[in-house]
Each structure stands twice: as C-alpha cells, then as structure tokens.
Amino acid sequence: MLFNSLQFYLFFPAVTTLYFLFPHAWRWSLLLIASCVFYMVFIPKYILILFVTITVDFIAGRLIEKTSPGRLRRLYFVSSLSVTIALLGFFKYFNFANDNIADVARFFHWNYGIESLKIILPLGLSFHTFQSMSYVIEVYRGNQKAEHHYGIFALYVMFYPQLVAGPIERPQHLLHQFREQHTFDYVRVTGGLKRMAFGLFKKVVIADQLALLVDQVYSHPHDYTGFPLMFATVCFAYQIYCDFSGYSDIALGAAQVMGFRLMENFDRPYTARSIAEFWRRWHISLTSWFRDYVYIPLGGNRVAKPRWYVNILVTFLVSGLWHGANWTFIMWGALNGMYLLLSLWTVPLREAVVRATRLHRSPRIHHALQVGATFLLICFAWIFFRANSMDDAGYIISHLFDGFTGLARRGRFAFNGFVLFFILFVEYIHHLHRTSGTGNLFSGRPVLVRWSLYYLMMTTIVIFGSYSEQRFIYFQF
Amino acid sequence: MRTLLIKGCTLAALVAATTLAIFLLPVPYSDQLSAILNKVDRVKEAGRDRVIFVGGSGLFDGLDSGKLEARLHRPVVNLGLYAGFGITALLREIRPSLHPDDVVVIVPEYSVVFDSTDEQTRKWLFALAPARNLPLLYGALQYPMRTFAIDVVSLVRSKVQALPKAAQEALRARQCRAFFGRGYVYYRKYFTQNGDSLRTMRAAASPEMIEQRGVELFSDPSYRDQSLDAVNDFCRDALRQGVRTYFLFPAYPEEEYRRQQEGMRRYEARLRKELDCHILGTPEDFLYPYDFFTNTVNHLNGEGKRIRTEKVITLLQKPAALSHQARE
Numbered sequence: 001m002l003f004n005s006l007q008f009y010l011f012f013p014a015v016t017t018l019y020f021l022f023p024h025a026w027r028w029s030l031l032l033i034a035s036c037v038f039y040m041v042f043i044p045k046y047i048l049i050l051f052v053t054i055t056v057d058f059i060a061g062r063l064i065e066k067t068s069p070g071r072l073r074r075l076y077f078v079s080s081l082s083v084t085i086a087l088l089g090f091f092k093y094f095n096f097a098n099d100n101i102a103d104v105a106r107f108f109h110w111n112y113g114i115e116s117l118k119i120i121l122p123l124g125l126s127f128h129t130f131q132s133m134s135y136v137i138e139v140y141r142g143n144q145k146a147e148h149h150y151g152i153f154a155l156y157v158m159f160y161p162q163l164v165a166g167p168i169e170r171p172q173h174l175l176h177q178f179r180e181q182h183t184f185d186y187v188r189v190t191g192g193l194k195r196m197a198f199g200l201f202k203k204v205v206i207a208d209q210l211a212l213l214v215d216q217v218y219s220h221p222h223d224y225t226g227f228p229l230m231f232a233t234v235c236f237a238y239q240i241y242c243d244f245s246g247y248s249d250i251a252l253g254a255a256q257v258m259g260f261r262l263m264e265n266f267d268r269p270y271t272a273r274s275i276a277e278f279w280r281r282w283h284i285s286l287t288s289w290f291r292d293y294v295y296i297p298l299g300g301n302r303v304a305k306p307r308w309y310v311n312i313l314v315t316f317l318v319s320g321l322w323h324g325a326n327w328t329f330i331m332w333g334a335l336n337g338m339y340l341l342l343s344l345w346t347v348p349l350r351e352a353v354v355r356a357t358r359l360h361r362s363p364r365i366h367h368a369l370q371v372g373a374t375f376l377l378i379c380f381a382w383i384f385f386r387a388n389s390m391d392d393a394g395y396i397i398s399h400l401f402d403g404f405t406g407l408a409r410r411g412r413f414a415f416n417g418f419v420l421f422f423i424l425f426v427e428y429i430h431h432l433h434r435t436s437g438t439g440n441l442f443s444g445r446p447v448l449v450r451w452s453l454y455y456l457m458m459t460t461i462v463i464f465g466s467y468s469e470q471r472f473i474y475f476q477f
Numbered sequence: 478m479r480t481l482l483i484k485g486c487t488l489a490a491l492v493a494a495t496t497l498a499i500f501l502l503p504v505p506y507s508d509q510l511s512a513i514l515n516k517v518d519r520v521k522e523a524g525r526d527r528v529i530f531v532g533g534s535g536l537f538d539g540l541d542s543g544k545l546e547a548r549l550h551r552p553v554v555n556l557g558l559y560a561g562f563g564i565t566a567l568l569r570e571i572r573p574s575l576h577p578d579d580v581v582v583i584v585p586e587y588s589v590v591f592d593s594t595d596e597q598t599r600k601w602l603f604a605l606a607p608a609r610n611l612p613l614l615y616g617a618l619q620y621p622m623r624t625f626a627i628d629v630v631s632l633v634r635s636k637v638q639a640l641p642k643a644a645q646e647a648l649r650a651r652q653c654r655a656f657f658g659r660g661y662v663y664y665r666k667y668f669t670q671n672g673d674s675l676r677t678m679r680a681a682a683s684p685e686m687i688e689q690r691g692v693e694l695f696s697d698p699s700y701r702d703q704s705l706d707a708v709n710d711f712c713r714d715a716l717r718q719g720v721r722t723y724f725l726f727p728a729y730p731e732e733e734y735r736r737q738q739e740g741m742r743r744y745e746a747r748l749r750k751e752l753d754c755h756i757l758g759t760p761e762d763f764l765y766p767y768d769f770f771t772n773t774v775n776h777l778n779g780e781g782k783r784i785r786t787e788k789v790i791t792l793l794q795k796p797a798a799l800s801h802q803a804r805e
Contacts, residue, residue, distance in 0.1 A: 006623070020478075184478060186480065186481065189481065190481065451488075454488060455488065455492065455495075458488055458489075458492045459495050459496070462492050462496055462630060463496065463630060463633050463634050463637055464637075465630075467627045467630070
C-alpha cells in the first residue's frame with residue numbers, strides 16, 4: 001500500500017481508530033494484522049519471505065541469548081546472518097551477478113548456460129532484512145535482550161509505517177515501545193497528522209512534479225545536451241530528497257499518531273558544509289547502520305591510515321550495492337567514498353586556500369561556498385544514482401557543459417514553475433523545525449496564522465498534488 | 478477525538494469550497510489543450526457559411542486557414558489540435574451551433590481514424606460544456622467519481638497556473654476584463670484567429686527522427702464501427718440541416734504509404750463504401766516526401782503546409798463543393 005494512495009487514507013484512520021479502541025493487550029495483534037494487510041497489498045505471497053526472516057532471527061535471538069559466549073553462540077549468529085543475507089542476495093543480487101558472469105563468459109567465448117530468474121524484488125527487502133539483522137547483532141553483542149514474544153518481534157520487523165522504506169530501527173529504540181500503553185493525546189496526534197500532511201506535500205506536490213521533468217530527461221538523455229541535463233540533475237536532487245524525506249515524514253507522523261517514536265532520518269542534508277556532514281544528515285538510519293555494523297567492525301578510524309581509507313571506501317561501496325544491483329549504484333557509492341577520502345586528503349590545501357583568500361574573515365560567505373560546493377558534488381554523484389545505465393551516466397557527464405540550447409529535439413520541458421516556491425516553502429519549514437524544535441510546528445502562533453498555513457498546505461496538496469500514485473523511489477530497494 | 482474530527486471536517490470543507498470556487502471562476506487555463514475551448518467558441522462567433530475543419534494536430538500544424546478563407550471567401554475555423562480529442566467528440570461539440578450552408582470537413586489522422594476521446598482530453602471536453610458532458614464522459618467509467626474529482630482538480634490547477642499570465646495581461650491592457658476569459662491563456666501567442674498554429678516547424682533532420690515512422694497502421698483492416706456510426710449519424714443529421722460534410726485524407730509520407738499500400742487501399746475502399754459523406758480526393762493527393770515532415774508522420778513543415786493548403790483549396794472548389802446549389 002502506498003502512503004500516497006487513497007487506500008492508505010482509508011486504511012490509516014481505520015487502523016488508528018481501532019488501535020485506540022482496542023484494549024492494550026490486543027493492540028500488538030491489531031498492528032501485526034494491519035502490517036500484514038499493508039504488505040500483502042503489493043504481492044501477497046512475498047510475506048512468506050518476511051516470515052522466514054522473522055522466524056529465523058527470532059529463534060536465533062533466543063538461542064544466542066541462551067548460549068554462553070563461544071563457538072556455538074557464534075554459529076547461531078553466523079547462521080542467522082547467513083540466512084538473511086542469502087535471502088537478500090538471492091532476490092536482489094542473483095540476476096545482477098549472473099548477468100555479469102554471463103558477460104564475462106561471453107567475452108571469453110565460454111559456454112555459460114544459467115538463465116536469469118524472472119523474479120520481482122520483494123518490496124522493502126533491504127530495509128526489513130537490515131532491521132532484523134540489527135536485532136540479531138545487538139542480541140549477540142549483549143546490548144539487547146532476546147524477544148520472547150514472537151508476535152511482538154514480528155511487529156518489530158514489519159511495523160507498517162516503516163516496513164517498506166524505513167527508518168531502519170534498532171531494537172533498543174523500538175522493541176520496548178510495543179509494550180508501552182499509548183493513550184489518545186490530542187497534541188501528539190495532531191502533531192503526527194501535521195507531519196504526515198507535510199510529508200505528503202513533499203511527495204505529491206514537489207517530488208512527483210519534479211519527477212515529470214527528471215523522467216523526461218533521464219529516460220532519453222541522448223536527446224539533450226547541456227543545460228537540460230544539468231537542470232534535470234539538480235531537480236533530481238530535490239526530487240529524491242522530497243520523495244524519501246516525505247516518505248519518512250509520513251512514516252514518523254503515522255507512528256507518532258499511535259504513540260510510537262521512530263528515528264529521524266533526515267536533517268536538512270543540502271545545508272551540509274561537507275560530504276561527511278551530508279552523510280550525517282542524509283538517510284541517518286542507514287548511515288548509522290553501516291557505521292555501527294560495517295565501518296566500526298572493520299576497524300573504523302582506529303587503524304593505520306591506509307586501512308582507514310579502505311574501510312571508508314568499502315563501507316560506501318557496500319552502501320551503493322545496498323541501494324541496487326546495478327553498476328550505477330556501485331559507482332555512486334564509490335564516488336561518495338572517494339569524495340570523503342579527497343576531503344580528508346585536501347584538508348591542509350583547503351585551509352591554505354581559505355587563509356590566502358581571507359575567507360575566514362567572512363564566515364557567512366565561507367559557509368555559503370562550502371554548502372554550494374557540497375551540493376554540487378552531491379548532485380554530480382546523483383547522476384549515477386538516477387541514470388539507467390553506465391552508458392547514460394557517461395553521456396550525461398560528458399554533455400553537461402554543452403551550452404544552453406540542448407532542448408531543441410524534445411521541445412518543451414515538463415517543468416512547473418510553482419515547484420520552486422514549494423521547495424522554498426519546504427526549506428523554510430525545515431528551518432523552523434531546526435530553530436524551534438521538532439515538536440508541533442507553529443503551535444505557539446495565533447490561531448489565524450496556524451489555520452491559514454494548514455489551509456494553504458492542504459489546498460496546495462489538493463490542487464498541485466500528483467494523483468498518479470507514483471511509487472516512492474526507495475521502495476525499489 | 479471529537480475536536481479533531483470537527484477541525485478536520487472544517488478544514489476539508491474549506492479546501493473543497495476553495496477548489497470549487499476556483500473551478501467556477503471564469504479565468505483561462507495554462508494547458509495548450511484548453512485551446513479547444515477557444516476554437517469551439519470561434520466556431521460560434523464565425524458567422525454563417527463557415528468551413529469547419531475537424532481533425533488532429535496534423536491539421537493544426539498543416540493547414541493555412543487564412544489562405545483558405547481568402548480564397549474560398551468564407552470564414553474558416555480549424556478545430557485541429559490533438560487527435561486524442563476524437564473526431565466524434567469534436568463533431569458533437571459543434572453540432573448545436575451549425576447553420577445551413579456551413580461546410581464541415583473531416584480530416585482524421587490514419588493512426589486514430591475516428592477514435593474516441595483519450596484520458597488526456599476528457600477534462601477539456603468536460604470544461605467545454607460541463608452539464609452536457611458530465612454523464613457522457615464519466616458515466617461509463619469504472620471509477621467515475623474518482624476520475625471526475627481528479628479531472629476537476631487538474632482543471633483547477635491549470636487555472637491557478639494561468640493566473641500570473643492572466644494578471645500580467647490585465648495589467649498590460651489596464652483592464653480587469655482581460656483577467657477573465659475562457660480557453661488557453663497563451664492563445665494569441667501560439668494560434669491564429671482561425672485556429673492554426675503560429676509556429677512553422679522545421680523539417681526533420683533525417684527520416685529516422687520522424688516519430689511513428691514504420692508503424693503498421695492497417696494490419697488489422699477494421700476500425701471502430703461505433704465511431705463510424707457516430708460520424709455517419711452526424712453527416713445525415715447535418716445534411717438534413719443543410720450542412721454539407723466532406724471527408725479528406727490526411728497528409729502522410731509517401732514512402733510510408735507505399736510500404737503499406739494494400740492495407741491503405743483496403744481502408745480507403747471501406748470508407749468509400751461505409752461513410753455517409755462525400756470523400757474529396759484520394760490518399761495519393763496528400764502524400765509527400767519525408768522532407769516535408771517534422772517530428773511525426775502527421776506534422777508538415779511550412780512548405781508541406783503550403784502545398785497541402787493549395788490542394789485542399791482545389792478540392793473544395795473543384796466539385797463546386799461550397800456553392801449553394803451543390804446542396805444535396
């Protein structure tokens with residue numbers, strides 16, 4: 001079920017109303033059934049994969065807890081991770097690996113007869129497997145007690161607001177919340193609803209409108225040169241941000257209405273002053289997952305410098321591969337890793353430039369230049385993320401600076417100028433969020449101001465929203 | 478919970494009222510397809526003895542109605558805009574405003590023949606005559622309410638997007654009246670008064686750039702009989718009113734025609750047998766080399782437009798088609 005579908009806006013009030021009407025003891029079962037329904041709307045049989053993951057990790061958690069540190073405990077841990085990774089690998093990476101092997105075989109004129117499988121990637125597979133894995137890892141590390149209630153554990157993995165595209169939660173943060181009794185709190189509920197409305201605004205008013213232009217250009221990049229390629233790339237930067245942070249806002253808001261607190265996933269990433277800062281602000285739940293379960297176990301920065309650099313690069317390569325089984329995503333991850341390495345290697349040089357140009361005396365200009373440079377580097381990396389193939393990405397990069405006349409072959413741009421105002425509005429709201437906290441927006445303002453803003457936001461969603469029920473970009477991962 | 482429901486319903490009512498108010502506001506639209514409103518209005522305003530061309534974008538880009546008007550000494554209106562409107566829908570729109578001695582020339586593109594209204598154009602036909610078209614356009618749909626709501630909202634969005642331009646026009650003209658209107662907000666920029674395109678498209682750099690080239694049009698020798706019935710119904714009714722209806726073949730690349738000649742001839746024979754109106758000329762009269770086509774096999778460049786217009790004039794004059802005595 002999509003958060004921007006009519007179905008969801010019937011499903012959500014019904015489930016929420018029942019949730020508050022049900023006695024506390026039965027609420028978990030209501031949420032579990034609702035989550036199953038939510039997931040089964042896509043491809044019903046794929047829920048079995050979810051339950052295999054849940055069952056394996058539930059049993060593994062119990063066994064790990066019961067066993068004292070040693071080989072057996074390690075065996076349970078590795079077995080659980082192996083099953084989860086095997087499922088992810090089979091559904092997400094089998095065809096990619098097989099196609100590449102077939103290409104290599106063709107190159108050497110070898111006989112390779114394994115056909116690609118006709119399978120559809122289960123929705124949100126990367127998200128719920130990572131969430132389930134984090135539980136097993138935390139139990140193994142002794143940071144989390146094993147869950148003894150199968151239903152609650154299943155709910156932890158498939159809680160519907162964050163089931164298909166995160167935030168990827170940690171057991172310490174979410175699991176205990178299913179045992180808390182949540183009452184109907186007007187301020188909390190309305191805060192959640194406002195956040196959902198804001199998320200929907202970002203998705204249907206900005207992301208889906210920008211998608212028209214981005215899809216127009218990126219579906220046929222060879223029809224364009226210069227400015228259209230550049231503009232579509234910048235538009236994609238905002239499309240993916242509004243799409244994914246919009247999804248996260250709806251997820252967090254929906255959970256908040258019922259009394260659950262999910263992890264924040266975005267923190268104004270395009271105002272970051274460096275690539276490292278960007279990654280502390282973008283898809284925070286995934287970045288921190290890779291930090292805690294990949295980067296730090298590899299040794300993090302507490303190793304020799306060459307090894308540290310390798311750790312950074314490996315983490316970003318894995319992150320790229322997590323996003324999709326395609327060389328474009330791997331390249332995107334590698335490029336971000338290289339950015340980070342370059343930023344580490346060029347610290348003395350950049351400091352010297354700042355001193356020489358006396359930029360340190362104008363901190364605002366310095367700040368703006370840092371934000372602008374980071375944004376441009378991130379936009380450049382998005383080319384690989386959005387391009388349909390490495391060939392397309394290569395074409396786009398090689399024709400980015402070919403002037404301003406590249407529209408001739410395709411005619412008019414599908415660009416709605418109003419979107420620019422809406423992007424500014426979103427940035428303003430984010431600014432307010434940062435300065436006045438993440439509580440109820442505008443709560444201290446006069447009634448007329450608040451209502452005018454709610455009214456304008458809802459009217460804009462109705463009039464400028466896209467009703468094509470376009471999928472969220474991150475659903476494909 | 479009660480307070481929340483009351484506040485939620487109040488907000489929903491305010492938003493719905495705003496949407497409805499904008500929908501009813503007599504201001505123009507920002508989408509080019511809304512020009513169909515201007516064109517149908519032009520039919521009503523053009524006086525008597527009109528020659529009305531009904532077709533798709535092949536007409537919009539491929540006919541010089543000004544020249545036709547000068548040579549035929551009759552007001553000419555070009556309803557061609559986009560084939561997705563469907564010939565039958567356009568005939569239905571002009572039917573109430575026809576007068577004796579009007580001439581209707583139907584020029585459907587090969588790719589759609591008399592095909593009916595598509596998704597993109599439904600809302601503009603609804604905007605043309607809301608009360609009349611509401612049951613007609615939404616009655617047979619699977620989810621009529623949902624589609625209707627989406628269409629109304631799209632129309633409202635188009636009006637809101639046109640507001641800055643409408644305000645600019647009003648300021649320039651220093652007349653509040655200029656802010657209001659019906660149809661496309663940029664109509665005067667892109668259309669002649671007769672309804673032709675003001676742009677002259679350049680010929681495609683090579684035949685490979687021409688869209689819909691190589692498409693097999695008549696491998697299935699049937700076309701929509703239901704639509705043909707509607708066209709025939711129009712022709713018979715028009716004849717009773719003293720309005721003559723003619724059929725013209727569209728412009729098409731010569732090479733494409735030769736490639737599928739058998740199917741084309743079958744199609745022509747069927748039309749000559751089943752169509753209740755006079756067919757002027759043959760498909761061969763409107764075949765041109767690729768050099769005369771622009772982005773699709775339906776759109777002519779300036780030279781193609783000129784030659785085709787001359788041919789249309791000749792055909793309309795030849796059988797004394799426009800003379801009052803020729804009324805059957």
